[in-house]
Amino acid sequence: MKTLTQNLVLTIALLLTMAMLITSEANGRLRADETAVIKNDISGENITIHCYSSEDDLGIHTLPYAANFTWYFNVNVGGSTKFYCDLATGHGSGNYGVFDRRLETQCHDYCLWLIQAYGPCLVQTAYAGQLYCQPWKKPPHHIKAFAS
Structure with missing residues (x-):
């Protein structure tokens, strides 16, 4: 028994x-707990983006003015999820971290990046929508097309 x-x-x-x-x-x-959005905010220009993490490659996308690319994801158990995007415009280009633990505190669960003529800007929802902007890492003459 x-x-x-x-x-x-x-x-x-x-x-x-x-x-x-x-x-x-x-x-x-x-x-999904998190949302990331990359929006083309450069009037009259297409931009090219390639976003990825260590686990996901989201592919190469061309965004006309005012269009956006959105993806949804969960942060891993250790909280080390990071997403990066290669961004190319007629004004400059570069590789930028668009989501990590530090940025999550600025945008909570909705991270909107506006790609502007002077660089990418995060809309900080934790700070009443203030923009956190970064300059282009490479000037226009260094821009190369992404390899497919």
């Missing part, structure tokens, strides 16, 4: 653990 009770308790514990893991996995895949 003691062995049967022990087996029953172990079986129930195992089933509960499996149910929690399945629920956790499903929640992580059905609802």
Whole structure:
């Protein structure tokens, strides 16, 4: 009887653990916690972007004026998720970190980047929409097309 009770308790514990893991996995895949948006804010110009993390390559995209590229994701358990974008415009280009733990405190769960003539700007929702802007890392004469 003691062995049967022990087996029953172990079986129930195992089933509960499996149910929690399945629920956790499903929640992580059905609802993303973070949103990142890259928006072309340079009138009359197309921009080229290539965004990626250590786990995801989001591809190369050309955005006409006022268009945006949006993606949704979850931060990993250790909180070390980082996304970068290669940005190329007629005004300059460069590689920029568009999401990490530090930037998350400035934009919470919705990180909107406006790509402007003088560089990319993060709309800081944590600071009443103030812009955090960076200059272009490379002037226009250094711009190269991204390799496909």
